[in-house]
Amino acid sequence: MRVRGSGAAAAVMLALAACGGGSDDKASGNGGTATTVAAGLTSKQVFDKARPATVALYGRQGESTVGGTGVIFDAERGLILTNAHVVGGVAALKARINDETEIAARVLASAPCDDVAVVELTTVPGDLVAVKLGSSAGVENQDEVTALGYPASFADPATQKIVSTIGTVQSPDVVAVPDDGLPRFPSTIQHSATVNPGNSGGPLLNDRAELVGLNTLRNVGGDNDVQGQYYAISIDHIKTLLPDLEAGTSRANMGWDIAPFSQVPLSQVFENTGYGTAEEGVQADQLLAENGVDGLFVFGVEPNSPAAEANLEGGDLITAMKGTPVTSVPEACDVLLSASRGETLALEGRYLTSGGPERQFGEQWRTNLVVK
Numbered sequence: 001m002r003v004r005g006s007g008a009a010a011a012v013m014l015a016l017a018a019c020g021g022g023s024d025d026k027a028s029g030n031g032g033t034a035t036t037v038a039a040g041l042t043s044k045q046v047f048d049k050a051r052p053a054t055v056a057l058y059g060r061q062g063e064s065t066v067g068g069t070g071v072i073f074d075a076e077r078g079l080i081l082t083n084a085h086v087v088g089g090v091a092a093l094k095a096r097i098n099d100e101t102e103i104a105a106r107v108l109a110s111a112p113c114d115d116v117a118v119v120e121l122t123t124v125p126g127d128l129v130a131v132k133l134g135s136s137a138g139v140e141n142q143d144e145v146t147a148l149g150y151p152a153s154f155a156d157p158a159t160q161k162i163v164s165t166i167g168t169v170q171s172p173d174v175v176a177v178p179d180d181g182l183p184r185f186p187s188t189i190q191h192s193a194t195v196n197p198g199n200s201g202g203p204l205l206n207d208r209a210e211l212v213g214l215n216t217l218r219n220v221g222g223d224n225d226v227q228g229q230y231y232a233i234s235i236d237h238i239k240t241l242l243p244d245l246e247a248g249t250s251r252a253n254m255g256w257d258i259a260p261f262s263q264v265p266l267s268q269v270f271e272n273t274g275y276g277t278a279e280e281g282v283q284a285d286q287l288l289a290e291n292g293v294d295g296l297f298v299f300g301v302e303p304n305s306p307a308a309e310a311n312l313e314g315g316d317l318i319t320a321m322k323g324t325p326v327t328s329v330p331e332a333c334d335v336l337l338s339a340s341r342g343e344t345l346a347l348e349g350r351y352l353t354s355g356g357p358e359r360q361f362g363e364q365w366r367t368n369l370v371v372k
Contacts, residue, residue, distance in 0.1 A: 040144075040206070040207025040208055041207055041208060041209055043144070043164070043166045045209070046146045046207065046208075046209045047146060047148065047164045049209035050071075050131055050146070050148055050203055050205050050209050051098070051148065051162060051164075052097070052098055052129035053071055053072040053073075053129050053130055053131040053203070054069065054070075054071050054072075054131075054148045054149065054162060054202060054203060055069070055070045055071070055072060055080060055095045055096060055097050056068075056069065056070075056095070056096040056099075056150045056160060056162075057069065057070045057080070057082055057086055057087060057093065057094070057095055057105070057119065057201065058090075058093075058094060058096070059087075059090040059091055059092045059093040059094060060090065060091045060092050061089055061090050061091070066090060067086075067150065067160070067198060068082060068083065068086030068087075068149075068150070068198055068199075068200045068201045068202075069082065069086070069148070069149035069150050069198065069199055069200065069201045069202030069215075070082035070086070070095065070119055070201045070202070071131050071148075071201070071202060071203040071211060071214070072097075072128060072129065072130045072131065073130050073131060073133060073211070074130055074246070075124075075128040075129060075130040076124070076128075077120070077124065077246075078120060078121030078123075078124035078125075078128060079108070079118055079119070079120055079121075079246065080095060080105070080118065080119040080120070080121070081116070081117075081118060081119075081201070081211075081214060081238065082116075082117050082118075082119055082200075082201030082214070083115045083116065083117065083200045083201040083214065083216055083233075084110045084111060084112040084114070084115045084116055084117040084253075085112070085115055085200065086117070086200050086201040087107050087110070087119060088110065088112065088117075088257070089257060089300065089302060092104075093105045093106060093107070093119070095119065095121060097125070097128070099161050099162060101125065103121050103122065103123055103125070104121075104122045104123070105119050105120060105121050105122060106119065106120055106122060107119055107120075108120040108245065108246075108248050109244065109245040109246075109247070109248050109249055109250045109251075109253075110245075110250050110251075110253045111241050111245065111250065111251035111252065111253065112183070112252065112253055112254075112333075113183050113251070113252045113333035113336060113337055114183065114185075114233070114237070114238075114241055114251065115182075115183055115185070115216055115233065116214065116233065116238055116241055116245070117245070118242075118245040118246060131203055131205075131209070131210070131211045132208075132209070132210045132211065133210065133211050133235060133239070134205075134206055134208070134210025134211055134212045134235060135210075135212070135235065135236055136172070136173070136187070136189060136212045136213060136234035136235045136236045136237075137236055138206075139169055139172040139189055139206065139212055139213075139234075140169065140172055141168075141169055141170065141171065141172060142168050142169060143168065143169045143172075143206065143207070144166060144167070144168055144169075144206075144207055145166070145167055145168065145169055145189075145191050145193050145204050145205060145206060145212070145213075146164055146165070146166050146193060146204070146205045147164065147165050147166075147167070147191075147193035147194070147195050147199065147202060147203070147204050147205075147215050147230070147232075148162060148163070148164050148202050148203050148205070149162070149163060149195065149198060149199035149200075149201075149202030149203075149215060150162060150163065150198050150199070150202070151163055151195065151196035151197065151198040151199045152196060152197040152198040160198070163199075165193045165194040165195070166193055167191050167192030167193030167194065167228075167230075168191065168192055168193075169189060169190070169191050170190045170191055170192060170229070171189070171190040172189055173187055173188075173189070173234065174187075174188045174189070174190045174231065175187070175188075176188045176190075176217060176231050177330065178217055178219070178231075180260045180262070180263070180327070180328035180329065180330070181259045181260050181263055181328070181329055182217075182329060182330075183329055183330060183333055184330040184333065185216070185217070185231070185233060186237060187233070187234040187236065187237040188213070188216070188217070188231040188232060188233055188234060189204060189212065189213045189231065189232045189234055190229060190230070190231055191204065191213075191230055191231075191232065192228045192229075192230065193230060194228075194230065195215045195218055195230045196218070199215050200215060200216055201214060201215070201216075202214070202215045203215070204232040211235055212232070212235050213232025213233055213234055213235055214232055214233045214235070214238060215230065215231075215232045216231055216232060216233050217230065217231035218230045218231070219231070250372065251337075252333065252336035252337055252339075252371065253305075253306075253372070254305060254306045254307045254336070254369065254371075255301060255302035255304075255305020255306055255307045255308060256298055256300070256301050256302070256305070256307040256312060257298070257299040257300045257301070258296045258297065258298055258299065258318070258329065258332065259296065259297055259299065259329075260296060260297070260327055260328050260329070261293075261294055261295050261296065261297045261317060261327070262294065262327070264297045265281070265285070266281035266282070266284050266285040266288075266352070267279070267281035267282045267285070268281070269281060269297075269315075269352075269353055270284070270353065273314075273315065273353050275315075275353040284352075284361060284362075287362070288362065291362075293317070293319070293350060293362070294319070294325075294327050295317045295318050295319035295320075295325075295326060295327060295349060295350075296317070296318045296326055296327065296328075296329070296332060297316075297317055297352070298312055298313065298314055298315065298316040298317070298318065298354075299314055300314045301314065306369055306370055306371065306372050307369070309370065310347065310367045310368060310369040310370070311367055312347075312367065312369075313354045313355075314353075314354060315351070315352050315353035315354030315355070316349055316350075316351065316352065316354045316355075316365075317349050317350045317351075317352050318332075318347055318348075318349045319348050319349050319350060320346075320347070320348040320349075321335045321336075321345055321346075321347055321348075321369075322335055322339075322345045322346055323346065336371060339371045340371070341371060341372065342370065342371065342372070343370070343371045344368050344369070344370050344371075345368065345369045345370075345371060346366065346367075346368060346369075347366065347367050347368065347369050348364065348365070348366050349364070349365055349366075349367075350362050350363060350364055350365065351363045351365060
């Protein structure tokens with residue numbers, strides 16, 4: 001499972017369909033059963049057409065091999081659509097095509113606030129197959145859809161085979177706000193085609209094998225048991241991002257890994273980083289709460305990113321952006337998406353487990369972040 005660095009961050013990621021690795025004995029497929037769809041292809045025909053364009057994406061994150069799914073949309077250039085959270089912070093990224101051919105890949109551009117990224121193959125095979133982009137505007141309730149991907153299972157992410165599931169559209173256009181630790185999704189398709197961790201970034205297809213969405217979320221329901229609610233980012237929304245992403249221009253990608261401080265147990269952070277004992281972490285958490293300190297905890301920063309250039313580092317707490325308090329990822333994204341490219345944003349925060357011994361825990365800092 002793709003882990004952000006603490007139990008709280010890992011819990012946030014449970015709402016996401018992708019994060020490969022881990023054991024999951026509930027991954028399901030369609031068993032090759034051909035279901036006839038009026039005026040369309042059978043589910044098996046959809047699978048056969050889309051399978052060559054659906055790829056496994058995996059690489060290294062710390063000590064772990066992590067992975068997810070992507071879908072080829074430009075065969076000539078070797079371009080793959082996936083979720084930003086599938087490839088963010090992943091080293092030695094590879095794509096596996098037709099469950100056989102492994103090719104090195106790189107992130108061409110990413111839009112984390114939309115959870116969309118474009119990956120580029122470093123070598124483009126001549127027989128590459130791309131999926132046809134459809135339109136989510138024509139999707140209606142009870143339309144049959146097929147999801148393809150590489151869900152977590154007992155298999156190694158590097159050897160997991162492709163799985164397909166079928167379902168129906170429950171709602172064709174949903175604004176999804178799943179969690180304070182995840183972006184706000186302005187347009188998603190809610191459906192019942194089962195997706196599990198590892199499926200994220202994989203295609204949701206209509207009965208003509210056209211891409212209508214990118215599978216991203218499953219509703220885990222918090223304290224309530226919610227069954228059969230899965231969400232794909234609408235392809236029409238993705239199309240608005242593609243011109244920039246295909247050109248290698250990212251959107252509001254600061255290169256940081258952040259989560260609401262309310263979801264971060266300092267006891268685990270203290271222990272995992274060697275900053276202190278779990279008991280000291282609990283005491284520090286209580287002290288910050290008593291003083292009303294809140295914000296976004298930085299788990300890590302990518303080299304040469306805007307966040308790195310702003311001297312942010314893992315263990316920092318961001319409390320305000322452009323003079324506005326921020327305590328959730330959607331709030332941070334609102335600030336970033338309303339800023340112009342090249343604009344400098346004032347950031348305020350506090351040192352927690354960052355800054356080294358010369359910095360006192362809780363000491364305030366200020367820096368400037370350039371939006372790229």
